[in-house]
Amino acid sequence: MFFRSLTAIAIASTCVLSLSNCARTAQASELSTESCIEKCHQKVTHALRQLSDSTGECDYSMAPRNIAPGDSIWHQRPVTAEEWCSGFWPGVLWLDYEASGDEEVARHADRYTRSIGEIVKAPVFDHDLGFLVLYSYGNGYRLTKNPEYREIMLNAADSLATLFNPKAGTICSWPRNEKMLGGHNTIMDNMINLELLFWAAKNGGDRRLYDIAVSHADTTMRYNFRPDGTSYHVAVYDKNTGNFIKACTHQGYADNSMWARGQAWAIYGYTMVYRETHDKKYLDFAQKVTDVYLKNLPADKIPYWDFNDPTIPECSRDASAACVVASALLELENYVDEANASIYDTAAKEMLTELSSERYWSASSPAFLLHSTGHRPAASEIDYSIVYADYYYYEALNRLKNNQSEI
Template sequence: MKTRNWLIGIGLVCLTACADTKSGDVSGRFDADEALAYCDAQVRRTLDELAQRDGGVDYTMMPRNIADSASHWYCSKVTKDEWCAGFWPGILWYDYEYTNDPAIRQEAEKFTASLEYLTYEPAYDHDLGFLMFCSYGNGYRLTRNESYRQAILRSAEALSALFNPKVGTMLSWPRNVAMFGGHNTIMDNMINLEMLFWAAKNGGDKKLYDMAVSHADTTMKYHFRPDYTSYHVAVYDTLTGEFVKGVTHQGYDDNSMWARGQAWAIYGYTVVYRETKEPRFLDFVQKVADVYLEHLPDDYVPYWDFNDPAIPYAPRDASAACVVASALLELSGYVSPEKGQEYKKAAVCMLESLSSDKYRSGKSKPAFLLHSTGNYPSHSEIDAAIIYADYYYIEALMRLKQMKQMKS
């Protein structure tokens, strides 16, 4: 297998070093409240910036990224093909959960409402889960607004139309079937299973649960190499359902471990175990997480692809670190106490690095974090502040804060 230029041993040494600097419960050594207060300040900066634009706040325009050379948010229109449109409303809901500020809730409601029309449309692609569950899902969790529940149920039903029973997974990109030569399923799709699981137990069709489990099982069988690293894209014969090949779309090459793809897998299978309690998923997600952890650089923030030969001069991907930190905090509660402490320590190490001056945007930009990589092969969003990094960062911080509260 080519391009396996692992940073041998570095990740394991750094894991030990980070753990050695702490004793007992490491969550007590990291100030999640300070980090959340920083996020709140940046949220308010963003709201002020949006309000000061010509015409005031346009609730159909969502913060998407800030280029390395820029100081202000580039915003994108809420459309069916703008997969990031749900993250900013989700951030606002998390900030409201932290602050209990009714003004933040009002902004969250207004930005969330701009997505509603998508719930009446056929699914354009798998990203409907990102769009609707980060926004409406968090909104319903905090408000129990019945209209939000109905919006999620409509979205889950629309998403289920992409499921191919011959293959056993959802089609990720209908527009790219010809390009890949068949039914394509990308690792990112694992995140959208959460909406199907939720809908199945909150008034939706029970078939949604079965589809999600089938997708997870099929992905587990074909989307990973023997060492538990993942392909970005699995391609299947649309008619027979047979696996054709594993390839990349956003990674270094077909056999490399694209950092955010592995992050999606860790997060996705953590959710699948939570919803099914099936031991095979818990065993599997630990293997997927461990290979990621074993090869991290010394600050716990991965390079955009673990096999880029330009390492250590390759770009980092803070967004992957945020996704994994959030996932590991949840996963730490499902595994043995020893393994749980290992995962919790790793997550806190990630958050410590992300909360340092190296990765915080600080006064330079109204985003939370710097140094994420969107789509390196397409030369898009490289070394940028990206909205989904901020979303999973504040989610991880809220999870850590709640874990600490539960212990006190």
Template sequence: MPSSRFTFVLVLLVCLCSFTLTWDRIPIDPVLRYCVQQASKTAASLPTTQPNLPRTILNGKTTWTYVGYKDWTSGFWPGTLWYLYEYTKDPRWKTKADSFSRELTPLAYQKAIDHDLGFQMYCSFGNGLRLTGDSAYKKILLATADTLATLFSPKVGTILSWPRPVPNMEWPQHNTIMDNMINLELLFWAAKNGGGKRLYDMAVSHATTTMKNHFRPDYTSYHVVVYDRDTGKKIKGVTHQGYADKSMWARGQSWAIYGYTMTYRETKDPRFLDFAQKVSDVYLQRLPKDLIPYWDFSDPTIPNAPKDASAAAVTASALLELSTLVKDKSKAALYRTKAEQMLETLSSANYQSRQVNDAFLVHSTGHKPNNSEVDASINYADYYYIEALIRLKRLQLGKPVLANL
């Protein structure tokens, strides 16, 4: 009997050790210090005049291309700076984050030129408000939410993405892209902070209408749905930046995973939690071995097709949060483990930029059908990568996934 008891305890300890390792696949601090080092190099080389927001380092190049505040990616560099400040507590990062965020201020008060205000302003001023409590940031965010709300169509039930002619969108019909799910977070925040219930209702309507029309029976998503602006009826689904209208464009699916996870967090409506799992599961089932997707899951040139590290970073960040929301412990463990494995791969020599350039990551793909930013370093890949790392560090410290460090 003593030997049997000893064997049982030994086996139990081995199992517990193995379980612990699956929760701590990455030594987070060295990876975050790597991000600090890379961002320091970028910050030291920025132009002294606008445009001065780093967006892309193209394949084969070593220097950033820069954009101005109106570019849809303009919030990712200041947002990254806020995460660097959160991690380091170094006031120099706070000063830089504040300065670059404030460059975007006109967006809050100008006529909306597209739906990307959430990306631009919540990643920048939203993180700034979270970390500093600055009332000036709150005022700007509330004004931005009102500006974004001007694009909402009550007849359709969604926010108009591109209020201008875009190829194959049948302008002036109403178009909505999957990316728009991320911008709902700004509306949810504003509804709780003085903007009123109308903003909450818009966000829920957008998420519900998108859930109904943007997905195929297998829960893969279209990039765009075009609606009749007068009747609200769906005209067609289009995969604008993907391989084909029937294909699963990787980053589009990652926006869905992130967006419906966030929508459940804000509404507590179980429909959205169930849906977040469905769109996550089909994505996970079709991933290649290293868990970094090809830019489109249906590209016939796979395995020679470009990868998209940005989609992996977005998904990893979303799955870390989703793992804390699902009630099924085995499902929660799956999502967290997959997220850690994705971050482990992204943190390897295959995907970190290291000596190649000053970004965090390589092998992201922006808009392959336009041959734009293919196999490049892109600012939103870096943003969601550091966000996911910060989220994982919080969890490893026993904090809520959205708590400040």
């Protein structure tokens, strides 16, 4: 994610016209990375004005989550352990501070980040503690080296590790859903949270955190994938014996379908695991899960929410999955041979060009992007702007900038 790849691989009505110009530029396939980053900065500062009171302060106990089609302001949710997206908004702010150097944005990023600190003090709720802390405190520590952030992250890693079941070999994603799913469950999303454990093991935490992350990656590789590299969303294990019970879906179309964002988590996750371990089996696997995703994409490189939805092309797209993959590819290309690096680099730029076009770029709201799908089986956040899409889009742009490349 950010700890290695961004450093070593390394908007109100007055803004609408310039944002539209960015979209038209994207259509011409001559998109400037710097221009798009500047447009993101304009949107961030516009959103902060919308969210601030007369004194310039925001309600930091609430975090932007989504914008419904046609709306023009972020819908916010309370910052709690149950709200897994709370860390993405401070993450967006930290990425914007990195790109712009705007100290006022950094001040807000710090305040939103600190609002998550109380969650770490409580017993861990589920695997999403990694999402909550990595993007807020993680980016904050990477950019400021604030020792308070470091301590929070180390404590969060220890808390996350309490969900590890050594018999199953994985972290339980949803303890509250063990009865519903039939046992100790591990979802593909959980791959992203392993980075917190890897980071902690290198920064003063217990070495066992590294071992837990490796065990989880290995077990997930074995049970959450089909032979062709497509992923199951959920793997379920007997809580007491650790025996594998079944693989299924919770957010995808069907148990045997390839849910787009699930596959995106796999691509991003195993790329990160390779970076942290230098074990070639993870690099080979990252390429395998990437190649099957790229092979099945529509021509414009933005996936439908599930690759096997029988209503394609009438069903919704998922820009968030495209953003996750684009960012991952801009890291993965640095680890592979020249031929594959060229394939991944081209694919990432095609994704970002389409995402930055008027078809996906949101010219009339404070969000960057349109057309993400949250949880389609639950009829939740379908064709919305969603904060994690914006996070990974900005991360991808920053990675491209640090690669000294243009879309």
